[in-house]
Amino acid sequence: MHAQVMDRAEWDRVAALCRDHDIHTVECVVLDTWGIPRGKRIPTRQFLRAAGYAIANVIYTWDPTCFIFATPWVNEADGFPDMHAVPDLASFRIAGWTTGVAIVMCDTVNVSTGEPIEMDARNMLKRQLARFAAMGFEVNAATELECHFFKEDWSPLYDDINCYSIARGAEMESFMLDIREALRKTGIEVEACNVEYGPGQTEINLRYGPLMEMADATVYFKYIVRTVAKRHGINTTFMEKPFLLEAGNGMHVHQSLTRDGENVFAERDEESVIGNSLMRKYLTGLLAHNKELQLVMTPTISGYKRVQDYSFSPTQVTWGLDHRLVGVRSIIGAGAGNRLESRWAAADANPYLVLAGVLGAGMDGIEHDYPLMEQVIGDPHVDERWERLPVDIEGAIANFDSAFTRDVYGDIFVDNFIIMQTREAEEFRQHADQSSPDITDWEIKRYRGVI
Numbered sequence: 001m002h003a004q005v006m007d008r009a010e011w012d013r014v015a016a017l018c019r020d021h022d023i024h025t026v027e028c029v030v031l032d033t034w035g036i037p038r039g040k041r042i043p044t045r046q047f048l049r050a051a052g053y054a055i056a057n058v059i060y061t062w063d064p065t066c067f068i069f070a071t072p073w074v075n076e077a078d079g080f081p082d083m084h085a086v087p088d089l090a091s092f093r094i095a096g097w098t099t100g101v102a103i104v105m106c107d108t109v110n111v112s113t114g115e116p117i118e119m120d121a122r123n124m125l126k127r128q129l130a131r132f133a134a135m136g137f138e139v140n141a142a143t144e145l146e147c148h149f150f151k152e153d154w155s156p157l158y159d160d161i162n163c164y165s166i167a168r169g170a171e172m173e174s175f176m177l178d179i180r181e182a183l184r185k186t187g188i189e190v191e192a193c194n195v196e197y198g199p200g201q202t203e204i205n206l207r208y209g210p211l212m213e214m215a216d217a218t219v220y221f222k223y224i225v226r227t228v229a230k231r232h233g234i235n236t237t238f239m240e241k242p243f244l245l246e247a248g249n250g251m252h253v254h255q256s257l258t259r260d261g262e263n264v265f266a267e268r269d270e271e272s273v274i275g276n277s278l279m280r281k282y283l284t285g286l287l288a289h290n291k292e293l294q295l296v297m298t299p300t301i302s303g304y305k306r307v308q309d310y311s312f313s314p315t316q317v318t319w320g321l322d323h324r325l326v327g328v329r330s331i332i333g334a335g336a337g338n339r340l341e342s343r344w345a346a347a348d349a350n351p352y353l354v355l356a357g358v359l360g361a362g363m364d365g366i367e368h369d370y371p372l373m374e375q376v377i378g379d380p381h382v383d384e385r386w387e388r389l390p391v392d393i394e395g396a397i398a399n400f401d402s403a404f405t406r407d408v409y410g411d412i413f414v415d416n417f418i419i420m421q422t423r424e425a426e427e428f429r430q431h432a433d434q435s436s437p438d439i440t441d442w443e444i445k446r447y448r449g450v451i
Helices: 008-020 121-134 166-185 211-231 277-288 290-297 302-306 351-368 393-400 403-409 411-431 441-448
Strands: 025-031 037-043 053-056 082-087 101-109 138-150 190-195 201-206 235-237 250-259 319-321 328-331 339-346
Touching: 025 082, 025 211, 037 053, 037 211, 101 121, 101 211, 121 138, 121 211, 121 351, 121 403, 138 211, 138 351, 166 190, 166 201, 166 211, 201 211, 211 235, 211 351, 250 277, 250 351, 277 290, 277 319, 277 328, 277 339, 277 351, 290 339, 290 351, 290 393, 290 403, 290 411, 339 351, 351 403, 393 411, 403 411, 411 441
Parallel strands: 025 101, 319 328
Antiparallel strands: 025 037, 053 082, 082 101, 138 201, 138 235, 138 250, 190 201, 250 339, 328 339
């Protein structure tokens, strides 16, 4: 196998699954920087040769519409060469939304050296997980994502707001049941789903589990929801802000550390408000790097229109105990369920970048034991003590370049991502109707159908 030692037992396991389930095609996925699944469909016989496949390295720096522009990562002088995509068999799943198909996430490596590609966010997440493993920790996590469903003509599925409505949920069950079953059959366990606060908006909660499995499941989840809904004539978007005056789509990340299967956030070992020294230190890291991480947490122009007070999208660097207007919600007193919930990421963000960021921040807090700022009690938006987050992409770009982000993501990624986001902002200025008080047609065309 290219650039790595073949695990014969793993390939035999996968071959047996393919044989038992009559798999004729394997969807081999690479996630681009915007969080959009790319890759190739490979006949099973070819896939089982364990050769991987070639894919152009420009997928990591093109824009959401696949427009190619020169960057330090790749340009005309390089000829836009290939990299090699290597299946990670730990992520292999039998497709639950169709028959005869399997799906697998791939890592990308340099064709000549076999070294990991510097722009590959999945590899960045693996690096952060390795830091915790070296300290004897495993990381458990769950992602909570919201999305909007539309009719075939992209008109809202319904116009009113009816959050948690059982009756409205029953009206959507004709396709929601198929979505849940497709996820279940793919090995992705759904804990619950509910109607949310926007028109046609739904939240689907996945079960807590090992973080790398959850990261891959989040990618599969978004793809499966979109694919199954489409069969019912329903369009889906995870775009953070498809309506200016309605609720947007977030990605909340619940996280905890375990050792020998036990949640290490559960033990009370100090008299602080948190009660657990490791959890407190991890929390200080999340708060210390909130502003630096905003660009990967909110990567689209429209996402910044969600950064509004009382939107349940954090607008300040804050934390609280079971408080939904803060950046980090801290759940304590739940024993094995003790955890931290980072609330400032968007549903349209790349989950590997998001998770690598929160892990890197948590580790930095563990290593440096920053002072813990006061918790929020009451309404944070009327309290001027709390530092404000930027409300436009230019402000987030200005905060992104730091020793911390370069340590987590690498110099090559930071340099190129700043160029990509700066160009995104310039494209918006040049081509969007700046007089529009609403989500512009430029944003809708650029993000809604693909992200």
